[in-house]
Amino acid sequence: MRGDLPAGWRCVSLGEAGKWLSGGTPSTSNDVYWGGDIPWISAASLKEFRVTDSDRRVTRLGAENGSRMVEKGAVLFVVRGMSLKSEFRIGVAERPVAFGQDCKALIAADGIDPHFLAHAIQARTPSILAMVEETSHGTGRLDTTRLQELEIGVPPMREQRRIVAARAAVEWRIEMLERTRGKLAVVEKAVSADSMTRGSQAWSAKSLGTVAAVEAGVTLGSEPTGDGTVELPYLRVANVLDGRIDTTDVKTIRVLRSQYERYALRVGDLLLTEGGDLDKLGRGAVWDGRIKHCLHQNHIFRVRCGSQLSPDFLALYTSSPAGRAYFQSVGKQTTNLASINSTQVKNMPIPVPPREEQEGILAPVRTLRSRIASVDRLIGKLRAVQDGLLEDWLSGRLRTP
Known part of the structure; x- marks a missing residue:
């Protein structure tokens, strides 16, 4: 990096970029330590x-x-936790915090x-995540010694502040x-x-199973091997x-080619989750076919509407208060989760x-959803x-304006 910087810039390791501080947790059994007005991050x-702010x-x-308290302007970042497996969290204190x-x-x-x-540290996220190690408890951990060796380019203060202001302007527009x-x-x-x-009082009501086909998906477990099998993407509960x-994180599964049609999704299929x-x-939501040859897991029901029923209308109803009330009335509650079965879905x-x-x-509804989708695309x-x-x-x- 040192040879790539413009004139007037300097290369600084994160270890040299400031004073590093470690935090801690006050005794949770001592009430006089908790419930104050200082956010604990x-x-x-x-x-x-x-x-x-913080929830504690x-x-x-x-x-x-x-614990440890820092003033406004301190840069805070996560060095241990489950989140480190997928993201690097960093921020700047806008007030004194512990x-x-x-x-x-x-x-x-x-x-x-x-x-x-x-911002300079955050821009090094790929390199930082590559340093994350897994502890015996399955959480991610960053070796701060290695982290301190990372280098950043530091321009004169005036340019730094222009960069911060330019980014803030774009962020304001996004907000x-x-x-x-x-x-x-x-x-x-x-x-x-x-x-x-x-008009709901005048509408005729029918069991869902008489106007649509309801099917569960492929069961995870031992997968077939050899000729006659194919590995395909599938949707699980986390995707629906x-x-x-x-579809930011889609897994794959190997199935018999002869089973493909049984579990394959088509554009217009309504997907409903079985448990939670x-x-x-x-x-649930209606499948738009963004992934070709995609299957669904057995904990997701695929509802394929007949000629009498629009899948979008069905999705509108299942997510309505009346639809929610039905699922809650028939759902089987266990200690941690509730679930419904295919018979209950068909009888809805x-x-x-x-x-x-x-x-x-x-x-x-479609007009509003189209406007929301347009805003989402612009934000992206x-x-x-x-x-x-x-x-x-x-x-x-590139120089800032």
């Missing part, structure tokens, strides 16, 4: 770049006995802006879009719920969320208005632009 609570707080006495032993604090050295320092998305989501939820109340499908928290039973009473009326009900583009610009700014390849 842990690996679990460090989720935002701007660190302003300590008193001044607690911060001085077993922090636990799963985090480290870095007090920026003279000539280094703390927000610039945090405005996220607020817009939140408002649209509230309206969409209200319109969706209201659509199920209009309330109103959307998340009681109030989340039957959550479904209102079946004429298809034209279904499409009329769906029209305003801005995030990508922000990451690219920040990388160029931090390397000196």
Whole structure:
């Protein structure tokens, strides 16, 4: 890195970039240490770049006995925890805070802006995650000695502050879009719920199994091998969320070719989860076919509608208060989880208005969802632009405006 920096920049190791501090946990059995007004930051609570609060707080006495307190401007990051297996959490304290032993604090050295320092460290996330080791308890751990050897380029203070301000401007635009998305989501939820109340008394009700085919998916376990088998992606419960499908992490499974049609998904299939928290039973979304030759796990029901029923209308109903109430009424509750079976899904009473009326009900919902999707795409583009610009700014390849 040293030879790649522009004139006036200097190469600094993270060990030289500031003062490193370790945190701790005050005794949880001593009430005088907890319940104060000082946020206590842990690996679990460090989720935002701007660190302003935490779900747990300590008193001044607690911060001085077993923990560590830092002032506004301290850079905080996670060095131990489950989150390190997939992400590197870092932020800047916007107020005095205390922090636990799963985090480290870095007090920026003279000539280094703390927000610039945090951005520069965050930009090295791939290298940092490559250093993560797994402990005997299965959590991730960062060797701070290796972390301190990482190098960053540090421009003059004026350029540092321009980089911080430029990134903040893009972040502000993203935050405005996220607020817009939140408002649209509230309206969409209200319109969706209201659509199920209009005309529902006049609609004929039928058992879901009479107007759609309900099937469970492939069972995980011993997989077949040899000729006549194929390895394919499949959706599990973690992929099927309330109103959307998340395919950022999709597993694969090997099945017999002869079983493909039995478990294969088609565009328009409604996917419903079999188990989980009681109030989340039957959550689901309509499959859009984004992955070719995709299967589904046995803990997800595939509902394939016939000609009388639109899958989008069915999804609207299953997520409505009436649909939720049905799943909760028939769900079997165990100690930790609740579940439904295919017979209960097939027996679910479904209102079946004429298809034209279904499409009329769906029209305003689809309009709102289309607007939300447009905002999501714009947010995604801005995030990508922000990451690219920040990388160029931090390397000196591009000067800030």
